[in-house]
Amino acid sequence: MLKGGAVWALGCMSGTSLDGVDAAMLLTDGERILEFGPTAFRPYDASEQAVLRAALGRWPGEPGVEEAAAVVEAAHAELLSRFSGAGIIGFHGQTLAHDPRGRGTHQAGDGALLARMLGCPVVWDFRSSDVALGGQGAPLAPFFHFACARHAGATQPLAFLNLGGVGNVTWIDPRQPAPESAGALLAFDTGPANAPINDLMQAREGLAQDPGGRFALAGAVDEARLEAFLAHGWFHRMPPKSLDRNAFHAVLDIGNLSTEDAAATLTAAAAAAVARGAEHFPIPVTRVLVCGGGRHNAALMAELAARMKVDVAPVESIGLDGDMLEAQAFAFLAVRVARGMATSGPATTGVAALVGGGRVSQPD
Template sequence: MTDFKPIRALGLMSGTSMDGVDGAVLTTDGVEIHDFGESAFRPFTPSEAETLRAAQGLWPGEKPDVLQAALKVVQAAHTDLVLEFDTIELVGFHGQTLNHDPDNGRTFQLGDGADLAQRSGIPTVWDFRSNDMVMGGQGAPLAPFFHFACAKWAGLTAPAAFLNLGGVGNVTVVDPSKPSPETTGALLAFDTGPANAPLNDLMTARLGRDFDEDGALAAAGVVDETVLTRVFQRAFFAQKPPKSLDRHDFHDVLDLVDRLGDADAAATLTALPAACVAANQSHLTLPPQNWYVCGGGACNPVMMQELSNRLKGRVSSIEELGLDGDMLEAQAFAYLAVRSYRGLPLSAPATTGCKAPAIGGRYSQP
């Protein structure tokens, strides 16, 4: 491989929680991480978040007025954030996921990278998922190649799991002894099941809160194991990876805790992500010695304890490696933007199910 000068790239990520946009700088040649830079968060206003939620579940061409209003929010918020940073050479723009249907080869991230490049004056890589799906992949998860680079950066030598508990849970098992992320056996990645989405939905519906801060309500309740069993007996958990989910695929989980009081319902839905990961452990050909947790779940001590109780191996926050769990996904899209720019693969059969290592992303000049 020819020498390639590291690029100072800015990754942007707006997740399914729709609280705002994360931006994080990474200096990388698309293979190794050279430096972690500054980061920032641009929150959505309540009206912006409402506009985005109204577009959830839509596909291109449906309700054009709703989609156009949401697109304005996405473009404005991301532009605001990009302009907070200096000396950026490349932007990785994920956009806002509105729908994901891997069984039918469809995914929809709302966002116009060409427009963002014009607004910011910075070359922009976007539309990261489409080509993977053309290649027969699920289009998700896309962070595993970055997790491989993080494991190398942290000096790991034994198999380790990067577990992200956002709205949906996903895991990457990394074998850092392999030379590259597309090497056979280097990675195994898949969505594990619902994570914080059902719990957050419960808190909003019953108590008008966004989430269970510090797991306080869950700590006062008792887990109903019969509910957990009913969830992880579903076909998804027996399905071999790679596999991916949409935030709403387990929308009926809330119905299973209807009869429970607030504390017991919260305790059960806090245990649910750990039970789902545990139900998937049989798929792990490389049992990890350590589980490094990021995403909102890492901030919930009750959820972390449930993981420790139910998983084989040691569970800790990803911060233990010197990484920033809050910005890991944004950093991932900075990394993937540079890989895309270089024409390097972003996914592999063991991460998304694509037929062969797949390049991806569209490049737009200002």
Template sequence: MNSIAKTGVVTAAGAMSGTSLDGVDVAVLRTDGRQIAGFGRSAYRSYDAEERAAIAAGFGKWSGTEVDTAAQVVEHAHLAVLSEFTDVDLIGFHGQTLSHAPRAQGTLQVGDGAMLARELGVPVVWDFRSADVQMGGEGAPLAPFFHHACAQFIGAQEPVAFLNLGGVGNLTWVDPQVAEPQIEGALLAFDTGPANAPLNDLMQTRLGQPYDRDGAVARRGTVETGALELFLAEPYFAKMPPKSLDRNDFAEMVALVEELPDADAAATLTAMCAAGVAEAMQHCPRPPSRVLVTGGGRQNPVLMEMLRVSLDCEVAAIEEVGLDGDMLEAQAFAYLAVRVARGLPTSCAGTTGVRAAVGGGIVSLP
């Protein structure tokens, strides 16, 4: 299929590779770009240690050999898994963020969507963030428009918050009573602070493990309150949203715990993630009825316990409302791809601070 229907429900696959570098998620969504009509199959392809290292070598860089190598790894991995999804109408390809400095150089997601369209024979929508940054936005987070559709899909009547705990944490406050996501008052979204990335880095460096499975290491430790207080003194937390972070913006977090034993360091980094979320809740227009947690962080019971203790509302893994916390971001880029193809906005002042509602993305036909 070399064109995309302009009306009605279409089937899209979204592909996401996050800053935690676990692998590529692909998920199918049926949508008209406004409402969710249904969910389809999904797939996951993990990065091996060599691929992870090659991509990580490009973090914080804007050009050069490391960036080119990272792009090739990302493209190869995506081609491998997306080759199973050529029966869809279009693909939303996020690519891999290597650098994000919206008020300076901009934002860089590597991976060539035009090449993927040629190889797969399916239209590919990609480069979702650049237009938003060019119009004064943060370029992130981009999932909130999909979160709005999810809140309506699950029949939420009261404001609800979606908390994604990937490499970086981000929060979307949604009022499902507001009909369209770009209407003022429908959404507020911003990054809460670091989430899994510093903890994953610590686990990899010290213990040779990609992450703290089941929070087992953190559970044995004690939180170093002095380090936690220094972390919360960061000006970022007092800054009004919208606001966004690069994966490495809080690199000094690891320095705050480098003298601590493994378990105490893991406990403290986990507490920092939860504390950032607690600070973020103060920015919500009014308290959400509950916080639905998505991303890898929801599978860490120690982190979930810390969130329940520090937040004044119900905290639940998103599976409790029938959604898939592993695939929500991939589904979001399927949803956004349809919106881009149909000329609908994908971000607005309440989500990225962009001056006017804007639809990002490039559409590449095979």
């Protein structure tokens, strides 16, 4: 099945924003994108989301983790069983805690169980081996971003920006032959993106997000708080680097600001973090292509355009689906793992050498 030719792979992602699970089919040989397939989204309901929230920051064996894993497994089993024709599944799981140079990285959900339930080989636990070899274990989408840039026919350096709960950026030189090539990629997490905005909206308004950036657009940025945020040591660290979802909790304390001003400040902070990150690009880019839910937030997109002074456009501008790019990335990475190819390297996670992360579980 996986020798030589391409395979239909089913990838899925349960991201740090905790909104739900994305799933997407991709026909790929692990190098090229041959065809995009069907996609689906399954939201977490309020009670599932509460279980996941309660387990954030927790490690295997700690209270609430088994319950969170059960939520993740049931949601994935339900969503993935809607698809047919996949030769392999890439299952990311739900990151609960991420501390690559400390306790490691923890994605809840058992891929071996899903392989048995779905009757299909599952590649999972994508981040552990990278961390064990000294890498950040994140971001992992960059090798797929390289394939996307080639698929779109890019000829000049460009960047993909994912605005999920956390932000991550991939700088790409598409003139290089492969993502493993020296000078092809530089990737890193930029900073908090939607997670602090969602948490604010949940706490103040009982809303899952700032719809379209409506609250932020009606507020004013607290410049002193923004400046304090940008003084954080994170911004002086050289990439590659990665973040835990709640790493900036204390720094982003918005105290007694109105919901509108708080939303405006957190939104400006997310955009300013990206602009700071872009200062690390080896060659400046003229185009930043945005994927992830943050591209639906008009305030965030406007802040980005103002601060980056380059063309900032959703990935739809090159024919991609910005809500499904990460799910597609894990379909792509699953095929790479199954074929013994690298999924990360020194320029994407800071790992010592190219590494193929991921465990493969067979259905029986």
